[in-house]
Amino acid sequence: MAVDKDKLLQFLLRIGDSTLVLSHRVSEWCGHSPILEEDIALANTALDLIGQSQMWLGYAAEVQGEGKSADDLAFLRDAWDFRNVLLTELPNGDFGRTLLRQFLFDAFQSVLMGRLIKSSDETVAGIAAKASKEVAYHVERSADTVVGLGDGTEESHKRMQQALEYLWPYVGEMFESDEVDAAMAEAGIAPDPASLREEYDALVGRVLAEATLTIPEGKFAHKGGRTGYMHTEHLGHLLAQMQWLQRAYPGCEW
Amino acid sequence: MKNEWPLWEIFIRGQHGMSHRHVGSLHAPDADMAIKNARDVYTRRNEGVSIWVVEAKHISATAPGEKGPLFEPSESKVYRHPTFFDIPEEVGHM
Numbered sequence: 339m340a341v342d343k344d345k346l347l348q349f350l351l352r353i354g355d356s357t358l359v360l361s362h363r364v365s366e367w368c369g370h371s372p373i374l375e376e377d378i379a380l381a382n383t384a385l386d387l388i389g390q391s392q393m394w395l396g397y398a399a400e401v402q403g404e405g406k407s408a409d410d411l412a413f414l415r416d417a418w419d420f421r422n423v424l425l426t427e428l429p430n431g432d433f434g435r436t437l438l439r440q441f442l443f444d445a446f447q448s449v450l451m452g453r454l455i456k457s458s459d460e461t462v463a464g465i466a467a468k469a470s471k472e473v474a475y476h477v478e479r480s481a482d483t484v485v486g487l488g489d490g491t492e493e494s495h496k497r498m499q500q501a502l503e504y505l506w507p508y509v510g511e512m513f514e515s516d517e518v519d520a521a522m523a524e525a526g527i528a529p530d531p532a533s534l535r536e537e538y539d540a541l542v543g544r545v546l547a548e549a550t551l552t553i554p555e556g557k558f559a560h561k562g563g564r565t566g567y568m569h570t571e572h573l574g575h576l577l578a579q580m581q582w583l584q585r586a587y588p589g590c591e592w
Numbered sequence: 593m594k595n596e597w598p599l600w601e602i603f604i605r606g607q608h609g610m611s612h613r614h615v616g617s618l619h620a621p622d623a624d625m626a627i628k629n630a631r632d633v634y635t636r637r638n639e640g641v642s643i644w645v646v647e648a649k650h651i652s653a654t655a656p657g658e659k660g661p662l663f664e665p666s667e668s669k670v671y672r673h674p675t676f677f678d679i680p681e682e683v684g685h686m
Contacts, residue, residue: 373597379632382632
């Protein structure tokens with residue numbers, strides 16, 4: 339059974355937009371990190387995420403079939419067309435919050451890529467295989483930093499706990515399921531996100547416990563990013579910065 | 593409170609069969625993070641297959657002032673170089 343083209347496109351945008359938007363957020367640290375080594379490491383992470391976005395959005399553009407490129411999708415769509423999860427567009431906050439957001443996303447990606455490498459769609463499986471090595475390193479690194487800062491000084495622990503209180507309500511959205519996910523699951527292209535929660539909770543729970551951080555009890559989850567229903571007020575500002583050059587000088591290349 | 597992370601010396605093996613070479617140094621809170629930082633700082637252009645890190649304080653070094661007694665005596669001992677043998681052609685490049 340051929341999968342619905344629009345649903346496949348939505349699925350690809352959800353992953354590709356998430357890595358793209360997070361990549362931009364992480365790149366905002368370039369030249370501002372607390373130490374040189376972390377600055378380079380974060381820039382590497384941002385570049386890895388850009389590379390992944392290129393692959394996901396490149397395939398998305400192909401599926402869309404309107405002759406567009408990954409660049410067109412990245413730079414010429416407005417906020418309401420983006421399908422990234424809200425977690426990725428949140429402002430960086432301090433270094434600790436940035437790394438905690440990174441870990442919460444990396445953990446999700448590592449679980450997801452583990453399933454996507456067995457996708458019935460060969461292109462999806464290929465991209466996932468390539469991305470999974472980067473993702474495995476990202477999650478190892480961000481987990482280490484979360485443990486280091488969580489179980490660090492009184493000050494770093496306090497900031498990490500505050501960051502967790504702020505970010506946790508954005509975790510639930512990654513496991514939302516709708517008709518797009520149902521269609522992907524049925525076609526064997528991708529797992530139902532809800533089915534990833536157990537593995538995610540085990541991984542995240544283990545690291546946060548080691549970091550001596552307490553997961554907030556509330557079940558409330560912000561949503562609206564991956565469906566495009568409503569992004570936070572932060573995405574528009576991010577896109578203005580990310581897209582302005584291509585908007586001001588259409589078709590500009592160098 | 594001491595705010596500086598310790599300094600680590602980084603050694604990278606460029607390819608299998610080669611020895612690790614000193615490439616530089618960086619700061620990190622512990623050995624594990626030193627390896628991760630070394631991966632990000634020194635192997636991002638595909639330079640290595642293995643990384644060693646050693647905290648700089650564990651390396652003992654010769655003092656520049658001892659250069660005379662340590663190294664100069666060998667300058668005049670050319671007979672220690674195996675350059676007085678005729679290498680048979682079949683051996684090829686050594």
